Amino acid sequence: MPDIATMADRKRLSVRGVTHSYGGQNAVSDISFDVEAGEIVALLGPSGCGKSTVLRAIAGLIQPKAGKIILGDDDLAHISARSRGIGMVFQNYALFPHLTVSENIAYPLACQKVPRVERKARVEEMLALVRLDGYGNRLPRELSGGQQQRVAVARAIAARPSLLLLDEPFGALDRALRFDLQVELLHLQKTLGITTLIVTHDQEEAQSLANRLVLMNKGNVEQIDTPMAVYDRPKTLFVNTFIGQANMLHGTVAALEAASTGIVLENGSSLRLPRRLNFTVGSRVTVTVRPEEVRLSSQPGENTLPATVTVSVPLGPSLVHDMVLTDGSGLRAAEVRGPATVIPEPGMTLFAEIDTARCHVFPAIPETIPSSEH
Ligand SMILES: Nc1ncnc2c1ncn2[C@@H]1O[C@H](COP(=O)(O)OP(=O)(O)OP(=O)(O)O)[C@@H](O)[C@H]1O
Numbered sequence: 001m002p003d004i005a006t007m008a009d010r011k012r013l014s015v016r017g018v019t020h021s022y023g024g025q026n027a028v029s030d031i032s033f034d035v036e037a038g039e040i041v042a043l044l045g046p047s048g049c050g051k052s053t054v055l056r057a058i059a060g061l062i063q064p065k066a067g068k069i070i071l072g073d074d075d076l077a078h079i080s081a082r083s084r085g086i087g088m089v090f091q092n093y094a095l096f097p098h099l100t101v102s103e104n105i106a107y108p109l110a111c112q113k114v115p116r117v118e119r120k121a122r123v124e125e126m127l128a129l130v131r132l133d134g135y136g137n138r139l140p141r142e143l144s145g146g147q148q149q150r151v152a153v154a155r156a157i158a159a160r161p162s163l164l165l166l167d168e169p170f171g172a173l174d175r176a177l178r179f180d181l182q183v184e185l186l187h188l189q190k191t192l193g194i195t196t197l198i199v200t201h202d203q204e205e206a207q208s209l210a211n212r213l214v215l216m217n218k219g220n221v222e223q224i225d226t227p228m229a230v231y232d233r234p235k236t237l238f239v240n241t242f243i244g245q246a247n248m249l250h251g252t253v254a255a256l257e258a259a260s261t262g263i264v265l266e267n268g269s270s271l272r273l274p275r276r277l278n279f280t281v282g283s284r285v286t287v288t289v290r291p292e293e294v295r296l297s298s299q300p301g302e303n304t305l306p307a308t309v310t311v312s313v314p315l316g317p318s319l320v321h322d323m324v325l326t327d328g329s330g331l332r333a334a335e336v337r338g339p340a341t342v343i344p345e346p347g348m349t350l351f352a353e354i355d356t357a358r359c360h361v362f363p364a365i366p367e368t369i370p371s372s373e374h
Pocket residue numbers: 022023027045046047048049050051052053054201
């Protein structure tokens with residue numbers, strides 16, 4: 001293995017209370033999270049939630065209004081963008097079009113005044129790492145989108161950064177190619193052990209690449225957890241509906257027992273949850289249930305809602321049913337398909353059984369009431 005394997009000076013990134021506004025309103029408020037040395041973390045959230053602003057602050061492209069960013073032992077406020085030892089990859093490749101692939105990769109090394117002979121060796125090493133040996137003399141326009149993005153990655157790591165920042169790096173590529181590059185990146189990151197922060201709005205990308213996710217919404221952090229914990233134990237309604245799919249049922253807490261809670265839904269049906277929720281009787285709530293937690297039956301029973309099938313679509317190994325409840329709201333169910341699975345006819349009325357042991361309950365107006373499952 002080339003010496004690049006030991007090249008990364010593993011450093012921990014710590015973001016503490018970062019706040020920034022471009023004008024009046026804060027684009028991000030009090031953002032705090034850590035990326036452990038050698039870890040890969042994804043900043044995930046919808047467009048405009050402030051992900052790139054956090055990345056720009058770490059890279060030194062903007063000076064945050066408040067907060068601290070520490071890389072290793074260094075407070076980055078005192079270090080220029082150039083001297084931070086950070087490699088960056090953007091969505092639009094940002095290669096120099098008039099420089100060859102080798103010259104592009106060598107560029108940050110030349111800026112660092114790395115001697116010519118070492119520069120050449122390092123470029124060859126990088127080309128091999130991103131599987132582009134023999135492409136050094138080409139111009140960027142003579143490469144495919146995926147190859148250009150590999151050059152961008154090679155250029156970002158050539159200078160042996162202690163932190164790699166990726167801003168929607170595969171956003172411009174088609175799905176299949178994106179997946180290939182994600183696998184490659186993961187392999188490269190593991191080999192080199194570079195502390196990595198990736199910004200994406202694509203939840204699948206974030207879940208497949210990152211050890212931990214930082215979920216952002218409207219300039220705030222909503223949850224920091226492993227991909228599985230975020231899916232299974234979402235702390236807010238936003239996280240629950242942003243990661244994976246979730247049906248929402250609105251209702252009111254009607255009864256609280258020692259080990260169960262009764263909820264009357266707006267459509268008139270009722271649910272009994274096998275645990276006592278931390279709400280008062282009369283609280284308006286939103287119950288969320290993932291499609292795989294809805295089971296269809298031909299008979300009514302406890303925790304079932306009458307539902308009329310709109311359409312049932314086979315999606316690979318699953319069968320997805322879109323249905324309408326009696327109040328006109330939609331409900332989606334998904335089941336694993338087997339040889340005996342019957343596809344219901346559109347218009348058929350069935351009973352959707354809600355898995356109340358797995359569903360989540362949030363305050364009905366999450367903006368005004370502190371979040372989390374009760
Ligand atoms: N240079 C700027 N001047 C003024 N407002 C800005 C500027 N850059 C970003 N904003 C605003 O700050 C907020 C956060 O933007 P940011 O680019 O950080 O979000 P994002 O989550 O990265 O979005 P996207 O996924 O669309 O890139 C948005 O409301 C955006 O309009």
